[in-house]
Amino acid sequence: MNQIVDYIQSRKENSSEPFCAFLYDLDHLREHVRRRVETLPASCRLFYAIKANSDEPILRTLAPIVDGFEVASLGEVKKVRAVAPDIPILFGGPGKTDEEIEGAIDHHVSLLHVESVHELQRVANLASQRGIQVPILLRVNLRGPLPDATLAMAGRPTQFGIDETEIAEAIRLAQGLESVKLEGFHLHSLSNNLNPEQHVRLVEYYCERVTGWIKEFALQITYLNAGGGIGVNYADLEEQFDWDLFVKRLGPMLEAKCPAGVTPLFECGRYLTASCGYYAVEVLDIKRNHGKNYVVIRGGTHHFRLPVSWQHSHPFQVIPVERWDYPFLRKELHDNEITVVGQLCTPKDVLAKDIVVPRVRIGDVILFQYAGAYGWAISHHDFLSHPHPEHVYLEQSDRTFAVGGNKHGRRIV
Incomplete structure (x- = not known):
């Protein structure tokens, strides 16, 4: 300051x-994010959701620290590739065009978050035309119950993800498509949660749902994207999300509940750059x-x-x-x-x-x-x-x- x-x-x-x-303050940014990466359980990976702030100096500062970037447009993909040609990218968003899907392939996006059965078919069709296999996560709009937060993307009618009642259809379709590889699930459900223990319970709920799908459909998956959703308290700057308590509770919970061989991903935006x-x-x-x-x-x-x-x-x-x-x-x-x-x-x-x-x-x-x-x-x-x-x-x-x-x-x- x-x-x-x-x-x-x-x-x-x-x-x-x-x-x-x-x-x-790039020094503050660097130290704040480095500590979050270092204190997360070893099984987890932390991505920066660049929608929060995609300024080039911000991306350059974070590229050596985070495990990758989460984007929501081809424009954001290009911003990331301009500063980090090889860094992992997660690509989400409810309205991807064919140009964006092809751009994601061209720019070697690591995981494409598929938001509907129709989008799944489009991704598979474009990948098939190229004779390649695209790694995907299915984004699910869970039925809940989910915690209250400033913004909700699931547990209620929204434009995000595949309704949980339709996820069986999407999984079976993905299993039958040679041009996509189902790597896991994207379960980003809310934004600006300030309660660390509640957030651990939310991730635990994600683990339980994914475990159920693995058993029901005999899946072999690699990733559970728990989204971001960690908040900033603008009403009282002295009372922020208790990260230390969060990671203290998160580690043992993941050891007990996260499916074997599955890597939890977090894609925080606001929480990393606001301060x-x-x-x-x-x-x-x-x-x-x-x-x-x-x-x-x-x-x-x-x-x-x-x-x-x-x-x-x-x-x-x-x-x-x-x-x-x-x-x-x-x-x-x-x-x-x-x-x-x-x-x-x-x-x-x-x-x-x-x-x-x-x-x-x-x-x-x-x-x-x-x-x-x-x-x-x-x-x-x-x-x-x-x-x-x-x-x-x-x-x-x-x-x-x-x-x-x-x-x-x-x-x-």
Whole structure:
């Protein structure tokens, strides 16, 4: 955090331009993910779901650490191959085109997640035309019961996976197709689970279902993809998912319940990258309307859509900036409740609502934390054609670089 604040204040000392940037701490990212990989049970593999953030420096930082990447489009396949020509790739998503299936084959995707019987037939047909065998996982929409979470992909009607009541048909079809090899099952059912013991029970449930299919259909499979689903607590940054408890409970459970010879795969996105990223935006104005204080920032939900998408007030802190270039008094608030809004011509452009801050002034910088996942990647960048934010990637270096006003021993990738 200190290096992020130093960078912002240094930039503002040397520039009168309103500050607006996504900032990424690559050292934090590297250490955070490395520890997750190292502490998972030895039988497991950890993939990064790049939909959370597919920026090239993020992928380059993670490629030497994770066991592979999970993608959901041919475009994402190409992004991965641009930084890691040989790394394993898992390819999912409910609406793959023939071009994407053929692209997955051309780019040597390790496992293709098949989402329907029709898609299974299409994959088999395309593979047969090439005279090859494509390794697949069948994605199953389990009936449950499943835990509650912010987003649910299974246990209820959704567009994801094959209904569990139809899985027998899909397994028998896959067994009879020479051009596909059924390597296992993909059971990603929910997103943003904050309860580690509940998550272990979920993976245990997956193991039990897969064990049943192995016995019923005399299967010889290799993988159980348990998906991602590990969450981030935006409401209280001090109370995050207890990873240590999760892996402590996970190991013994897998020894007892995971079918022999089956490797559990995890494909986390948000949980791996959220904490390394920040969205930093300068305060352009402070105004009061109908009894409420509004802090207007250089930026908004067209850059950082997550808060309005999830209907929450995103956590932030105010970074003081002493520079003031105007010949009149600087407006400020003390110990007041504020709502942080962007530049868009819509009342929905709100990033945080009714938050008490000790002090905020026009010209200070609002620093939104845990913005490294589903921020820029999911936003409507060109709505109203405002300028895009900068994207700055900071990491430790052996010597000091003076780049863009940065003189704090940091390197901008």
